[in-house]
Amino acid sequence: MNIVAPIKREMHVVHSRGDKVFRGIVTAGALTSLVILGLIGSFLFARGAQVFSQYGLKFITGTNWSSSMEEGIPSEFGMGPMLVGTIVVSVIALLFAVPMSIAGALYIEFYATGRVRKIMSGLLDLAAAIPSLIFGLWGIQIFTNFGQRWASFLGNRLGFVPIFNTISDNYGRSPFVAGCVLAAMVVPITTSVAREVYSRTPRELIDTCYALGGSKWGAIKTVVLPFGKSGVVGGAMLGLGRALGETVAVYLVLNLNFRYTFRILESEGGNVASLIATRFGESSSEELTALVAAGFVLFLLTLSVNMVASAIVAKTTRS
């Protein structure tokens, strides 16, 4: 037979005129989103770069934030205390939130029955929908009493530990209390993620534990917890992301003071978000740029935490 090599024609999908118009519109829409969101990112970056080139790393490490309106006296912008404050409050929140979330998730998934489980599940979803403002309202109006009591308990009994040391006797508006309120805000997210992960524990592994004569807690300890470890970490980071950027709840609960403090029971503190919220109104254009730079740093912080979180969560949902 005659072997003639075929002339290969690579194929592309043909677009009619209508297709081209449609694709144009859709692409324009997507690019608009891209441009708008990218614009914000680049704006923040530009201002951030501007301020960093002017103040260097002292912008992050410096302790003083003062805007000067007078000639000859330079303004000093150091967001260190606020950055630390953000992290301190968020860490306190996580320290409370993660154990409670794990317990909550375990309870719903393994200990609750029928109707109780449905109710708790529903409550969980509703709680995730509560705006942070309401957490702040509840925090300052209701929780502060409790928080104050616990903080004074800690302060009186464990006051020798440096972070629990206090100068004044006023505990109500401290990072500790703010951290508790943030914990309440973060728990719905982390509990949902934890529960999701725990529900995906392979049934056979759990059954094997029982078959070997283990108890419920034994099964949980040996199988469920290790299986869900990375998922819970991912959920915790999602919660951390939310706590880092939180403005109103902290603003309402905390007695704002822009100084370094590690005394978490003392009624003073702040975070970057409340710094911005407090100072934006009367700021000079110089200070405004500094605020934007501070916002940029905060954004980078939440962005990296969120990215790590979604990577972890994506990995666990894939398996």
Add this chain to the structure above:
Amino acid sequence: MKVTTVSQRIESEGAVMSNTSAVLDTPEQAFAGLETRDAHAWFGKHHALSSVSLRFPAKSVTGLIGPSGCGKSTYLRLLNRMHEFIPNSAMAGEVLLHGVDIYGESVDPAAIRLKIGMVFQKPNPFPAMTIRENVISGLKLAHIKIDNEDDLVEKCLNRAGLWKEVKDRLDASGGSLSGGQQQRLCIARSLAVEPEVLLMDEPCSALDPGSTLRIEETIKELAEKITVVIVTHNMQQASRVSDYCAFFLSDGGPGVLVEADQTRKMFTNPTDTRTADYVQGKFG
């Protein structure tokens, strides 16, 4: 359309071409107007189909048979230009409808698909539409005006053998039917645009035997008016349903057309030993 002609690549295809394809004509009877000449298909670098030349007889059922993975479905998708939706796909040769290459420069692929319809393996009625809307969806999508909607819906559902069962619930959702009914709805949907050729890619493989038989009856009735090309794994189905058969085979390389003839002859007295082995169940 963007056709990039790649210069002849004899070397890379060398080993593959050793298994030459037979060029066969179907017996003289009315020609459907659909034929392929030396058709090839690639997925990226993988040469899936080699040199298939076939002329389809009109108003009949031609079955494409052969073991799985021999390129039958790929060949089918060459016939209505669905192959090109796969990224990095390529073809060679000609596919002619009434003498015009459907892959020509100025040819509108959507128009071709109106003339050459397709029914898929898994029934896929549009879930957001009612039964009635599903039937006429082809015309709406192609923006073709409908003169008498009710008549058309009844006619198509009748031809697909579904009218009696759904005539009282034309406004029910397309997804509310059983598997066999859904597939017949898809057939009705394809018929509404009045194609000359209907391609069917293993239309019964996802259905129960009862539905399968009913659809096979429908196919035989359809063939009185249009040309049907059906890919099937099931040799018994091929012998029940088709008037002509084309046997595809692959030895690990690209699929080739081994033999094509009247079904009766293919099953009782085939020319090629490979065909004889296959229809006797010695492999596949």
Add this chain to the structure above:
Amino acid sequence: MRSAVSIGAVGVLSLVIVLFTGFAGVDGWAVTVFLVSVLLIIVRGRKMSVKERGNAKVQLFITAAALLAFAPWISIFGSVLVKGIVGLKLNFVTSDMRTTVPDDELNLGGALHAMLGSLLMVVMATAITLPLGILSGVYLTEIKGRFTFLVRFVIQSMSGVPSIVAGLFVFTTYVSATHGPTAFGGSLALGILMLPTVARTSEEVLKLVPDDLRSASLALGARQWRTTLMVVLPTVRSGLITAAILGVARVIGETAPLLLTAGSNTAFWFNPLKGPIASLPIYVFGMLQIGTEYAVNRAWTGALVLMLTVFALFFTARKLGGKDKR
């Protein structure tokens, strides 16, 4: 552990301890009950095996911690309901604060202006972000063009913007340029927060449409744009509406960005470009800042309305989310 005797014993012991030690408040009770329960397990545990005792202790701990986790929300729901309903009179939803001072009695004044303000800004934000978000979703799933990675990356990144930073951005650009807070500025800030949510949900919903629907449509001779418009999008219609509702639910309670961009007011007008505008979150925030008794009451009522709205939105979204037929 479940017998009435145990519960009774726990109750009595706790009461005794609370009375004697003066542990105060709900938390005092909770701690006492917990400690007494532990004691009970240890005491009765002599009858059980080591393993069962351990199991019971663990169950107690986990239950306690879970209850602790749920307690704040129950407290919030309860307090918002109880404290907010006091001020939820008709005038709350029918009048504004033009002629009333926050300290007036609760049958004077209201939050109508705040609710309308929120409504206006949310509607404007949705009008901008819903089309853009859906178009982005369509681009990512149906067209998959050259910019796919970039678009997806930017949308993903920007969904983590802290709300205050979004507000700050609008403040330093738009608001400064137009000399002052406006409803439009507020809606811009809200839009920035909504857009990633709407786009991502749209993409997810569109990805769920099985490919063979598209194949069926194309094989019928439909062009690609008709396939998308007449087959794919209608199939996910309720999913897209859910995307919009979720976006709205997210931003309707946002306070921080509105502080910077929309300000506050005692009355409402329709012109989005003219001056500062009140919104429900800002109303609550402002009342709280004032701090007197009636003002705080108003804050609670506002919070009640806000929470009910958010729940209504989530409930609707949940109902709709299950309606798409596959």
